[in-house]
Amino acid sequence: MIRQALVLGVVLLIVGFAGFWLFERPFEWAIDPALPIPEVPVDNPMSDAKVELGQLLFYDERLSANGTVSCATCHIQALAFTDGKARSIGATGQVHPRSAMSLVNVAYASRLTWANKLLDKLEDQALTPLFGDNPIEMGMAGREPAIAELLRSDDRYKILLPKVFPLDRDPYSVVNAVRSIAAFTRTIVSNNSAYDRFLAGDETALNEDASRGMELFFSERLECFHCHGGFNFTDSTTHANARIDRVGFHNTGLYNIDGEGAYPADNTGLYDMTGARRDMGRFKAPTLRNIAVTAPYMHDGSAATLEEVIEHYARGGRLIAEGPYAGDGRRNPFKSEFIRGFVLSDIERDELIAFLNSLTDATLLTDSRWSNPH
Amino acid sequence: MIQRLLLLCVAIWAVTGCSGPEKQLRIPFVVLFDGSEIGCVPSKAGPSLSDLRFFVSAVRAIRDDGVAVDLVLQSDEQWQQADLALLDFEDGTGACDNGTPATNTVLRGTLPAGKYHGLLFTIGVPFEFNHGDPLLAAAPLDDTAMHWHWRAGYKFMRAGVRTADDGFWIHLGSTGCEGTVKNITGCHFPNRAEVLLPEFVPGDDSVAVDLAALFRGTDLLDTRATDCSSGRAERSCEAPFRALGLDFATGSVSNNQNVFLRRTGQ
Numbered sequence: 001m002i003r004q005a006l007v008l009g010v011v012l013l014i015v016g017f018a019g020f021w022l023f024e025r026p027f028e029w030a031i032d033p034a035l036p037i038p039e040v041p042v043d044n045p046m047s048d049a050k051v052e053l054g055q056l057l058f059y060d061e062r063l064s065a066n067g068t069v070s071c072a073t074c075h076i077q078a079l080a081f082t083d084g085k086a087r088s089i090g091a092t093g094q095v096h097p098r099s100a101m102s103l104v105n106v107a108y109a110s111r112l113t114w115a116n117k118l119l120d121k122l123e124d125q126a127l128t129p130l131f132g133d134n135p136i137e138m139g140m141a142g143r144e145p146a147i148a149e150l151l152r153s154d155d156r157y158k159i160l161l162p163k164v165f166p167l168d169r170d171p172y173s174v175v176n177a178v179r180s181i182a183a184f185t186r187t188i189v190s191n192n193s194a195y196d197r198f199l200a201g202d203e204t205a206l207n208e209d210a211s212r213g214m215e216l217f218f219s220e221r222l223e224c225f226h227c228h229g230g231f232n233f234t235d236s237t238t239h240a241n242a243r244i245d246r247v248g249f250h251n252t253g254l255y256n257i258d259g260e261g262a263y264p265a266d267n268t269g270l271y272d273m274t275g276a277r278r279d280m281g282r283f284k285a286p287t288l289r290n291i292a293v294t295a296p297y298m299h300d301g302s303a304a305t306l307e308e309v310i311e312h313y314a315r316g317g318r319l320i321a322e323g324p325y326a327g328d329g330r331r332n333p334f335k336s337e338f339i340r341g342f343v344l345s346d347i348e349r350d351e352l353i354a355f356l357n358s359l360t361d362a363t364l365l366t367d368s369r370w371s372n373p374h
Numbered sequence: 375m376i377q378r379l380l381l382l383c384v385a386i387w388a389v390t391g392c393s394g395p396e397k398q399l400r401i402p403f404v405v406l407f408d409g410s411e412i413g414c415v416p417s418k419a420g421p422s423l424s425d426l427r428f429f430v431s432a433v434r435a436i437r438d439d440g441v442a443v444d445l446v447l448q449s450d451e452q453w454q455q456a457d458l459a460l461l462d463f464e465d466g467t468g469a470c471d472n473g474t475p476a477t478n479t480v481l482r483g484t485l486p487a488g489k490y491h492g493l494l495f496t497i498g499v500p501f502e503f504n505h506g507d508p509l510l511a512a513a514p515l516d517d518t519a520m521h522w523h524w525r526a527g528y529k530f531m532r533a534g535v536r537t538a539d540d541g542f543w544i545h546l547g548s549t550g551c552e553g554t555v556k557n558i559t560g561c562h563f564p565n566r567a568e569v570l571l572p573e574f575v576p577g578d579d580s581v582a583v584d585l586a587a588l589f590r591g592t593d594l595l596d597t598r599a600t601d602c603s604s605g606r607a608e609r610s611c612e613a614p615f616r617a618l619g620l621d622f623a624t625g626s627v628s629n630n631q632n633v634f635l636r637r638t639g640q
Contacts, residue, residue: 117554118526124555127508127523133472134545134603141519142474174518175509268607273525274550275563275606 036239038107054184065139080290086301122182213355253317253329316341436492460514498566563625
């Protein structure tokens with residue numbers, strides 16, 4: 001009798017799990033079918049409830065040591081998830097050496113942040129802003145119990161976490177919070193710009209200026225597309241069916257402090273990690289989607305406008321005449337071979353900027369799927 | 375009866391490898407600056423501690439026959455695993471205000487009975503444990519303050535001193551790693567320091583950590599030089615690395631360290 005009950009219990013358990021597995025609605029990406037499906041780590045599958053939870057956490061200032069900043073403080077939706085500052089500022093006021101990167105299409109980024117060839121998953125990247133202490137961003141190092149307590153006590157978190165992670169003995173963990181934020185961040189995909197409508201067949205989507213700017217952008221004369229190519233406008237792009245690991249870091253001749261290629265000591269790019277001279281000043285090419293709303297530009301926010309950026313590339317490297325960073329970036333020995341300089345008329349420059357403006361996706365900047373849910 | 379008892383004794387002796395019972399012992403650590411103990415609370419005598427936490431692994435004692443014998447640490451699910459311990463001297467007060475209250479300044483472990491003169495240990499996390507996920511790791515590797523997320527490994531040591539607003543700190547850890555996070559295949563600059571303290575008697579002696587020696591080549595009052603985070607561009611790392619016995623150019627052990635010292639008595 002007891003044995004029969006036990007067998008019945010096991011059978012019911014198996015049927016239950018199978019049913020759960022079979023009938024759970026698969027996650028549907030709300031993206032243009034023309035775009036590839038982003039790669040998702042096997043240990044953090046997407047679900048609608050997880051994305052909802054991640055959105056709440058992304059906007060929750062209680063995830064910082066003094067309750068003053070959330071992820072959204074440096075990643076503001078209206079600014080394509082940048083913060084408009086040259087260098088971002090952490091919870092305690094410490095200034096970051098670098099400018100906050102846009103989170104647009106971050107699900108397609110083969111490597112994360114400006115100059116880190118090791119970081120390829122949002123779940124790992126999230127630990128730096130949460131727990132990093134040099135500089136302090138959210139300042140939660142050593143405060144993991146406070147995070148668990150928040151997850152356990154908040155009215156919405158305490159219901160959502162067991163729902164999102166039903167198989168966990170204790171779902172109220174930091175790793176589950178991080179996984180949820182990563183899942184939400186992966187949904188920030190831009191595919192409704194004028195350029196996307198043009199690609200989809202709407203020939204009126206780009207005006208004449210933008211069309212000519214597009215030709216300039218994809219020309220061998222300007223060379224922009226070598227690093228900012230593909231649907232994501234960066235060569236560090238991957239997706240679920242990508243065959244190769246595409247990663248690019250480039251020295252664009254922004255600095256040349258000692259005449260031997262040096263960048264400012266707090267921002268040497270990949271060199272800081274590898275120690276190889278050839279890695280001096282090498283940074284990742286960011287996506288150009290929504291680039292018009294993400295000023296100031298470059299890893300350190302040292303270019304205020306798109307005009308300034310184009311001027312830098314037209315010259316083939318930036319000349320800094322005086323000050324501690326004086327030097328001719330054009331002569332940086334580690335500069336990418338694609339930064340050769342070009343001559344561009346004022347009209348052509350405006351056309352190029354018109355094309356860059358056509359990459360702005362108003363839906364992404366305003367849609368409630370990515371806005372503050374609190 | 376007596377014969378059988380004798381046989382049993384011989385059998386036990388053979389199985390345990392002639393060693394007899396194991397000895398439980400403590401190895402306390404103290405923090406010094408120019409010979410005086412320092413803490414997080416500022417004193418008039420000199421700089422105060424702003425941080426000191428480090429991982430110790432591969433602890434061995436040198437038996438009098440010259441063999442290095444493993445000192446097995448007691449797992450306590452907070453500070454120690456069998457071959458790895460986190461020592462933490464900062465208590466979150468004073469100049470250590472970015473730290474946490476809990477401290478741990480003693481290694482607790484066992485050695486087979488015998489006579490020992492000499493202690494060996496590594497400052498660092500062994501490669502095979504250094505590149506996992508800190509959120510899923512067992513203590514003490516679950517301490518996010520000791521994890522170096524963007525370098526994809528742990529900070530082996532965080533140490534700093536401060537005088538008023540001036541100070542200097544070092545974060546030591548492997549750099550130049552290859553692969554991707556959780557799939558790290560190797561690191562060009564391991565930066566694991568090796569400590570050998572001859573004549574150290576485990577159970578009787580203590581280890582002194584001399585921060586004055588660590589920062590001897592560093593101007594602690596120079597406001598431009600504030601830190602070393604093991605980055606390749608940081609010239610400020612050269613002196614503290616040398617004090618730890620490491621060649622900054624290669625990340626390997628190159629000379630005897632002079633930061634960790636034998637102190638007689640406990």
